[in-house]
Amino acid sequence: MTTTRFAPSPTGYIHVGNLRTALMNFLIARKAGGQFILRIDDTDPERSKEEYVDAIKADLEWLGLHWDKVERQSERLDRYVAAADKLREMGRFYEAFETPTELDLKRKKQLNMGKPPVYDRAALTLSEEERAALRAERGDGVWRFKLEHERIEWEDGILGHTSIDAASVSDPVLIRGDGQFLYTLASVVDDTEMGVTHVVRGSDHVTNTATQIQIIQALGGNVPSFAHHSLLTGPQGESLSKRLGTLSLRDLRASGVEPMALLSLMARLGSADPVELRSDMAELIEGFDITRFGAAPTKFDVNDLYPLTARILHERGFEDVKRQISDIGVPDDLAERFWMVTRENITTLNDLEAWWAMFRDGAEPVIDDEDKEFVAEAMALLPEGPFDDATWGQWTSAVKEATGRKGRGLFMPLRKALTGQSHGPDMSQVLPLLQNIKAKG
Numbered sequence: 001m002t003t004t005r006f007a008p009s010p011t012g013y014i015h016v017g018n019l020r021t022a023l024m025n026f027l028i029a030r031k032a033g034g035q036f037i038l039r040i041d042d043t044d045p046e047r048s049k050e051e052y053v054d055a056i057k058a059d060l061e062w063l064g065l066h067w068d069k070v071e072r073q074s075e076r077l078d079r080y081v082a083a084a085d086k087l088r089e090m091g092r093f094y095e096a097f098e099t100p101t102e103l104d105l106k107r108k109k110q111l112n113m114g115k116p117p118v119y120d121r122a123a124l125t126l127s128e129e130e131r132a133a134l135r136a137e138r139g140d141g142v143w144r145f146k147l148e149h150e151r152i153e154w155e156d157g158i159l160g161h162t163s164i165d166a167a168s169v170s171d172p173v174l175i176r177g178d179g180q181f182l183y184t185l186a187s188v189v190d191d192t193e194m195g196v197t198h199v200v201r202g203s204d205h206v207t208n209t210a211t212q213i214q215i216i217q218a219l220g221g222n223v224p225s226f227a228h229h230s231l232l233t234g235p236q237g238e239s240l241s242k243r244l245g246t247l248s249l250r251d252l253r254a255s256g257v258e259p260m261a262l263l264s265l266m267a268r269l270g271s272a273d274p275v276e277l278r279s280d281m282a283e284l285i286e287g288f289d290i291t292r293f294g295a296a297p298t299k300f301d302v303n304d305l306y307p308l309t310a311r312i313l314h315e316r317g318f319e320d321v322k323r324q325i326s327d328i329g330v331p332d333d334l335a336e337r338f339w340m341v342t343r344e345n346i347t348t349l350n351d352l353e354a355w356w357a358m359f360r361d362g363a364e365p366v367i368d369d370e371d372k373e374f375v376a377e378a379m380a381l382l383p384e385g386p387f388d389d390a391t392w393g394q395w396t397s398a399v400k401e402a403t404g405r406k407g408r409g410l411f412m413p414l415r416k417a418l419t420g421q422s423h424g425p426d427m428s429q430v431l432p433l434l435q436n437i438k439a440k441g
Contacts, residue, residue, distance in 0.1 A: 002034030009041045010052035013248040024200040027288040038067035042074045059249040080181040096123035097134040097141040119170035143175040152210040157227025164210040192221030203228040235301040256348025261308035270298035310347045341429045362436035363420030371413040392428035
């Protein structure tokens with residue numbers, strides 16, 4: 001069975017970069033009729049917070065990315081202990097005691113000599129006595145996985161044939177000096193024991209994948225199919241790393257972005273196929289093909305989400321927004337008309353509040369100097385409410401007859417006087433919704 005996973009750390013809110021990974025893994029699993037696991041990477045007790053676990057779940061549920069089961073790495077520490085013991089028995093795990101300063105000095109020396117800055121495995125030459133002395137002096141060391149110095153190769157679902165010389169990579173630290181298991185070991189053990197068959201993640205993990213392949217093989221697991229998607233940049237190709245905090249799914253949701261607008265964009269961004277607005281998840285799943293994605297950095301512009309959101313809302317029926325319209329105070333007898341009048345003039349549902357404020361309280365009139373007398377004469381001819389669909393036509397006909405104005409010269413000053421805007425919905429539909437007309441005063 002095809003099994004994928006999304007493994008966020010609950011140390012903050014997930015953002016569009018995380019979503020790209022989650023969505024690709026979700027779509028692969030669903031297209032194959034397989035399993036999608038939400039795996040909370042909470043091995044860091046200091047930084048992991050339950051509020052972020054809840055927020056991650058809320059964001060995924062908002063998008064409709066429903067998981068088949070939840071796993072928590074903090075509940076699987078015994079499995080990582082067992083794996084570490086197995087690696088020690090095999091002679092593939094060793095303790096090292098260098099301080100960060102010492103490691104930095106070694107790297108600088110290697111670079112000065114034109115060598116790759118790779119850990120020199122000095123810890124392997126230590127005697128038991130030397131290790132005991134260092135442990136007494138510095139406390140427990142870190143545990144490194146001993147790589148076999150050979151070329152590691154795999155067929156990447158996006159990058160194609162990929163190979164890395166293990167000799168050009170430092171033996172990875174899998175356990176910190178304080179005993180905390182790091183992502184690399186926990187992820188390998190989980191992927192192996194949970195039967196994960198496909199792993200899609202960012203291209204910044206390529207080197208990490210190479211080392212993980214050797215760890216999987218050492219532990220006797222099956223190597224999953226890996227695919228590494230490109231990293232997102234800003235619209236001008238700038239790094240998104242500093243802006244990702246403002247591109248959290250939580251903030252996008254609050255800004256009024258529609259889930260299917262976001263999913264439709266992210267399911268195609270960076271692929272050879274154009275972005276197409278999908279109507280539901282089934283269409284999204286059917287149209288997804290991981291092999292269509294490229295390795296080049298992918299430009300993401302948050303502003304692209306708003307036209308897509310507007311298109312979704314323009315087609316939305318009243319029943320789907322009834323609650324939101326009621327929440328902003330629109331009376332039940334006006335609610336459906338209000339939606340039908342405003343839906344093609346909003347970008348997000350957040351815009352409804354301003355429209356209702358205008359209908360309820362009246363707009364500040366915008367009247368050009370040359371139109372002052374005309375507007376005053378027209379307002380004197382406006383019948384008393386309530387207004388209906390015919391009122392606008394009857395009123396403007398009377399104003400035309402009285403003033404001789406016609407066309408744009410007739411209609412535009414009246415629109416601006418009543419709504420404070422030079423564009424908007426059909427005025428015959430707007431007039432019956434106006435509860436307060438300031439231009440009359």
